[in-house]
Amino acid sequence: MNLLEKIDAAAAARIALLPNGVGAFGIPIEEVYSATEARIGDRRVLLLGTNNYLGLTFAPECIQAAHDAIDKEGTGTTGSRMANGSYFGHRALEREFADFYQCSSSIVFTTGYQANLGTISGLVGPGDTVLIDGDSHASIYDGCILSGADIIRFKHNDTVDMEKRLRRLGNRIETTLIIAEGIYSMLGDQAPLAEIVRLKNQYGCILLLDEAHSLGVLGETGQGLVEKTGLLKEVDFITGTFSKSLCSIGGFCVSNHPQLEQLRYISHPYIFTASPSPATIASTRAALELLRNGSHLRKQLWNNCTQLYSALKEAGYELGPDPGPVIAAVVDTPQQALLLWQRLLEHNIYVNLILPPAAPEGKSLVRCSVNAAHTRDQIQYVGDTFTKLFKEIN
């Protein structure tokens, strides 16, 4: 089998899995009307499958900031942070992230994916070890692979299993990096951070926490799980993305370890790519300000999360353990998931479809992402529709 035939075989397997639902992945969105509504084909749909947790995609402050930046600085930097791509805004955003997390150092990356790739591959290398949660995001796996370090997984959110694996590392422990996430993207559950911190201190490791889904969502000022648990000072490195609560694209890492600055000179995902555009940086800075002062948005978000989680639970769906902005209905087969996804779209609701092996434990997921801009009536409609469809798929 040659290279192209191998790709054909993979495509055939994908089509066999989703004979009538290939459009579920990469669905074309024709127009976006607001943070909660868009047009797919000829349908005006409710958006329940975005990561727009604070509903800020149309925030006037962010839009104005982006406009102003384009007018003043043009559409792109056309260069790496290492060369000509570090404008005033990039450096200001780094200072603002450092201030937000009360850290001495901060680095802005071009995407959230690259923030994990660049940070992990800068911190560890061949001969070192990374101990990661089994349900880690692909950017964490890929960062580990890029680093060349030995990758050991522990069972998802299972700190007993994690300690077993820490103990086996023996004297390799001092060059071990533990990686966890604030909120996991598949089931929306949160890391048992207090126990992870206890173990990292007991064994003397370094801890990196990815707050991609928890930034803006958890904690009084939206720092994430570190703030909710009061463990900010115990986490060595925090990464995150601009493409969820901050409604743009990019990523960051903050730390009180001065060694973070060295990553600017060794991290390929930081060096060998163009820096974020001026408009992206400007809208992110405006969004970060709104996020820090957005306790009213978090309150609305959590009201919506609780309302939808309760409705789906009452309808009989199997859900993740924690209510939160990521609410995934777990079903046994891809066929059930596809049917539910299609029927929801027929009712003008767009959600995410997740099939094995991406979904945990061989199950399939129909995943909702709730945001602060959803109205109570919109959430009610989504809950009612899920309830109506429960019998049809079971």
Place this chain on the structure above:
Amino acid sequence: MTESNYDEIMQLLCDRLSSLTNSNAQITPETNLISQLSIDSIKLLNLIMEIEDTFDVSIPINALTDVQTVRELVDLVYKIKSAS
């Protein structure tokens, strides 16, 4: 580690792979994990965690890039167990 240990690892992995894949086909040392047993990446990673617990070793998942057959997986586990 001795030859009998190698055989024990082989037997244990064959048994586990057989139940994991619900396969009636005979699993031999030359059986390809992906093309013949259709083990997806997550199943393979979870199997590695089981093997780690069974033999009380750490098996880096990046070492799996060189593993395609049952024998290669057994060789990897045997090598790590012998060194531990």
